[in-house]
Amino acid sequence: MLGRANAGFTDFSFLPDTLFLTWQRDPTTTMTVQWVGHAGEHPDIFFSAVQSPLARFGPGGGSAVWSAAHTTARPFPYTDLLVFRAELTGLTPGTEYQFRIGSHAENYRFRTMPTKATNGLSFVSGGDCGVNSHAAAVNVLAARQDPHFAVIGGDLAYDNGISPQAVLGFLRNYSRYMVDSAGRLIPMLACIGNHEVIGGYAKSREAAPLFLSLFDGLFRDHTFATLDFGDYLSLVLLDSGHVAPIGGEQADWLGKSLKDRAERPHVFAVNHVPAYPSYRPADSTGAGNRQFWVPQFEQHNVDIVLEHHDHTFKRTHPLRGGHVHPDGVLYLGDGSWGQIRAVNGPESRPYLAATGQAYHVSLHRLEGNHRYHMALDESGKIVDVCSSTKRPMHRRPGGYRHAIASRPRPN
Ligand SMILES: [Fe+2]
Ligand SMILES: [Fe+2]
Structure with a gap:
């Protein structure tokens, strides 16, 4: 099974079992969502920052602001399946996010990378x-x-x-x-x-x-x-x-x-x-x-x-x-x-x-x-x-004799 979809309803639940996250660029402000699925399974991704409990009860708090990211589909070779991909951009560094595939599906979570590694x-x-x-x-x-x-x-x-x-x-x-x-x-x-x-x-x-x-x-x-x-x-x-x-x-x-x-x-x-x-x-x-x-x-x-x-x-x-x-x-x-x-x-x-x-x-x-x-x-x-x-810089160019004498043959 590649996922559960019921496209006959607008609030379908969709749980692709090949879903994973990766990056195409800056891990502090973007995230790429991908899965392999069937044609027709290309709902948009909806995402929002996870609000802290304090923010939820603060001024203007109470509901998360959701953005949408468009999903593209490309062939998954040798099959009738497709690779679905959506890049979420403009994210805040060092922040926890939630996303859904489709408007009312299950929420998944991830975190963006921090701009500085101060906390490890x-x-x-x-x-x-x-x-x-x-x-x-x-x-x-x-x-x-x-x-x-x-x-x-x-x-x-x-x-x-x-x-x-x-x-x-x-x-x-x-x-x-x-x-x-x-x-x-x-x-x-x-x-x-x-x-x-x-x-x-x-x-x-x-x-x-x-x-x-x-x-x-x-x-x-x-x-x-x-x-x-x-x-x-x-x-x-x-x-x-x-x-x-x-x-x-x-x-x-x-x-x-x-x-x-x-x-x-x-x-x-x-x-x-x-x-x-x-x-x-x-x-x-x-x-x-x-x-x-x-x-x-x-x-x-x-x-x-x-x-x-x-x-x-x-x-x-x-x-x-x-x-x-x-x-x-x-x-x-x-x-x-x-x-x-x-x-x-x-x-x-x-x-x-x-x-x-x-x-x-x-x-x-x-x-x-x-x-x-x-x-x-x-x-x-x-x-x-x-x-x-970090080591001290050694600006020595290459050209030395390596300890291992290499035989040029395929690995
Ligand atoms: Fe290998
Ligand atoms: Fe291997």
């Missing part, structure tokens, strides 16, 4: 989900942390560009479980992985029809993008060679995007294939990342890189050129939201600081200029904790 902000990250019971259990665990949002770094549904049923299963799991303890929907951001693409690597946008039917609001022209939260947090979402080549245009864009954000207190890069793998061979995995991206991460003061694809838990030491360095970049991963493999540990890979063979999600908390990173396994046990803060 947290989000969860991971990758490589799928639709099994472990992925669902990690959803429950992730939601229990009450994050402001979730970032999934590729291999979301394992649709391989051809299975709409896998995407629907993934969205149902996300929609059902990714709700915080106050009943607010937890927005989802994602970057592309090999299992979003027919053939996995070096293909065109047409080879990722299902992923892009959901996320082309953010990835409109390219499969890489930045998202800035006020003046305190930037996410740089990258394509590790699935549609866009790692070098060339994407690398040029990355350098400029990072340079513009070098002074921000929190800059996270998010990509799928890791530069510093914990399962796959180190010399042939992530060679493009190490050649084109790592020197830029270091030069432009990226704080954290979230990488995935290897289906393990890993934390690297702070690294510069693949060597442990006190002012290095921290790489966290490695994509085990719902998939798992045996792991190579620090004894065989000196760049690794901690590893584990566990389904896991990472919780990141930003407080002023400080960051706290916690890895939780499927049972809720804390398996790793670390903190980080």
Whole structure:
């Protein structure tokens, strides 16, 4: 079932089971509502700020002011279904909102992101989900942390560009479980992985029809993008060679995007294939990342890189050129939201600081200029904790010899 609708009545109740929130632009003042449903299910979205009890009884209080946002529909590939999308704009930062799909349907809630991270902000990250019971259990665990949002770094549904049923299963799991303890929907951001693409690597946008039917609001022209939260947090979402080549245009864009954000207190890069793998061979995995991206991460003061694809838990030491360095970049991963493999540990890979063979999600908390990173396994046990803060700038250009000699072969 994709939803319950009774279009014969004006006050129909409509509960799409694939409903989720995401962003196309500024998370402090916008929110995008999406679901997959049948033709004809395109009522407008009505939304309003949730009034505090005090405001309700104050002068002029008593009733919320509702605004409407128009819903658009686009094909959901390989099916007769449609992807419905409405962007709510002009919102007040740091505010709780309610919305309805249709005029008298059930209310859902969300919160806009604050303009300043003065009171702390947290989000969860991971990758490589799928639709099994472990992925669902990690959803429950992730939601229990009450994050402001979730970032999934590729291999979301394992649709391989051809299975709409896998995407629907993934969205149902996300929609059902990714709700915080106050009943607010937890927005989802994602970057592309090999299992979003027919053939996995070096293909065109047409080879990722299902992923892009959901996320082309953010990835409109390219499969890489930045998202800035006020003046305190930037996410740089990258394509590790699935549609866009790692070098060339994407690398040029990355350098400029990072340079513009070098002074921000929190800059996270998010990509799928890791530069510093914990399962796959180190010399042939992530060679493009190490050649084109790592020197830029270091030069432009990226704080954290979230990488995935290897289906393990890993934390690297702070690294510069693949060597442990006190002012290095921290790489966290490695994509085990719902998939798992045996792991190579620090004894065989000196760049690794901690590893584990566990389904896991990472919780990141930003407080002023400080960051706290916690890895939780499927049972809720804390398996790793670390903190980080902005490093001094090292304006050293690339061109050094990296600790890992790379063999140029496909990942
Ligand atoms: Fe994967
Ligand atoms: Fe992957």
